[in-house]
Amino acid sequence: MGITQILFWFLTALVLGSALMVIFSKNPVHSVLWLIVTFFCISGHYILLNAQFLAIVNVIVYAGAIMVLFLFVVMLMNLNAETEPQKNKWLKFAGAIAGSCLLLVLVAALKDTDAMRQEVLMKTGDIGLIHNLGMVLFRDYLLPFEISSVLFLSAMVGTVVIGKKGD
Amino acid sequence: MTILNIDWFFALEKLILIAVVITGALVIAMYSTYAERKVAAFIQDRRGPNRAGPFGLFQPLADGLKLFFKEEIIPSHSNKVLFVLGPSLAMLTAMMTSAVIPWGSKVELFGRSIDLQIADINIGILFVFGVVSLGVYGILIGAWSSNNKFSLLGGLRGASQIISYELAMGISLIALLMVTGTLSLKEMVEQQRHGHWNIIHQPLGFLIFLICAFAECNRTPFDLPEAENELNCGYHSEYSSMKLGFYLFAEYINMFISGAVMACLYFGGYDIPFVDESALAVNTAAILGAVALLVKVGLFIFLFMWVRWTIPRFRYDQLMRLGWKNLIPLSLLNMFVTGAWILWKSKSH
Secondary structure (H helix, E strand, O other): OOOHHHHHHHHHHHHHHHHHHHHHHOHHHHHHHHHHHHHHHHHHHHHHHHHHHHHHHHHHHHHHHHHHHHHHHHHOOOOOOOOOOOHHHHHHHHHHHHHHHHHHHHHHHHHOOHHOOOOOOOOOOOOOOOOOHHHHHHOOOOHHHHHHHHHHHHHHHHHHHHHOOOO | EEEOOEEEHHHHHHHHHHHHHHHHHHHHHHHHHHHHHHHHHHHOOOOOOOOOHHHHHOOOHHHHHHHOOOOOOOOOOHHHHHHHHHHHHHHHHHHHHHHHOOEEEEEEEEOEEEEEEOOOOOHHHHHHHHHHHHHHHHHHHHHHHHOOOHHHHHHHHHHHHHHHHHHHHHHHHHHHHHHHOOOHHHHHHHHHHHHOOHHHOOOOHHHHHHHHHHHHHHOOOOOHHHOOOHHHHHOEEEEEEEHHHHHHHHHHHHHHHHHHHHHHHHHOOOOEEEOOOHHOOOHHHHHHHHHHHHHHHHHHHHHHHHHOOOOOOOOHHHHHHHHHHHHHHHHHHHHHHHHHHHHHHHHHO
16 A cells, blocks of 8 residues: 555545534534534645645635634634524434435436546646646636636625625 | 655655754744844833843743743633644644745755755645634634633634735735746745846735735734733633743744745845855855845844834724725735736737
8 A cells, every 4th residue: 555545545534534523513613623624634635636726725715714704603603512402303304314315316426427437646637736727717617717706796795785784 | 765655765854854944943933032022122222131141042941931830720611622722723833834935945965955945835825825824723712712701802803803914915925926927935936046036026015915914923013812901911811831832932933934935925035135156055055045044034023023112003993994995905906017017018028
């Protein structure tokens, strides 16, 4: 077993373990912190695929910005195990069934796709490097890229409108 | 010697380099505390520490010993694990940035040519940016786990401040990246060695970056997370002993590292001004270059202190207005002008 494989299995165990901890932690703040660990491990996987740019953007955007806001909100609301309202039993059942349905559909949809038959390119792929990614985004997918940026702009305008409502 | 497809000599070389860089950062941070007191004393027309050793040079050692021997108190209402995790994270993120900074050119030892940089990754500056954005967790976790309203307020202030100033910092960086065309710090320094320093191309960008660096390091005039007169020391109110020391120390390491980043980005890194390094022997040039970088960093640290003892703290609304209404539009303008300039230059050729 080479060093890449050892790292792969180590990261995989870590990512699954921390993802499970997100669900099973009683305290919401702990859940958020475990989710940050999960994002870090996924970034590790990106680095194994030689996609350093994606890895660092994942850290900056998700672990560095979005999760800070999550933590912010959870800390301000002061949620903890005691104040958590007990959910209806039927609601739990419905949640479990709906979640399993989603899993089933995802597995069925992805089972026979091309991506599953391809060998993962460890350390050799180069699409995640910033030069190649930029070329693909701004040459082949320019229109979708610009449209998604307009979407972000509209979201920002929406936030300002909601924020101004009180005045 | 290779086991598991790893060149172990290479690993050993990197380990030694990491140890040297971290020890260096710690020692410099330690003596920054001494320098801070001396600079403050000079500005306020006092003498500063002068009892421990000649010129008070052993003062940092005495302070460190004091912090170690103080009683360690973990409040009974706090979250114990996170209470310890907070200062550790603050220290860890402060240290991690040093990995991508080029401390000098190559040295040749025992027939091997060794880069004086721990990792030359092709996304160097983004790595710095990512680690800086994680720095907020140390403050936020420590503040929340203390279970104290003053601490929580300080932590929230710190988090919102860092997020706000990160935006302007990122945009001013984009303008610089458009000029240099690379994300690797090593390549940026090499470009500046053979051309002009980037400060000539990006004076406004540097000014914005400098202000944001002050905010990210929580230095006065941006030290609102620990404003003593209103928040009773803010996020570290409940901390004592060496855990408090970690928080205070992390600030000095951050100052050192951000000085090094600014020197590499805008002031030529290990480039010695007006000297042709290729005329010197390889090892001499590397060591002189490293000394030149440290001198530049020292000047930045002095600037940090000078500002701290000159300008009073902002009010919170002033801080937010400066970040969102002044710095972000300015950095956007800077990016726009830089883009237009690059376009005009490529057209005229």
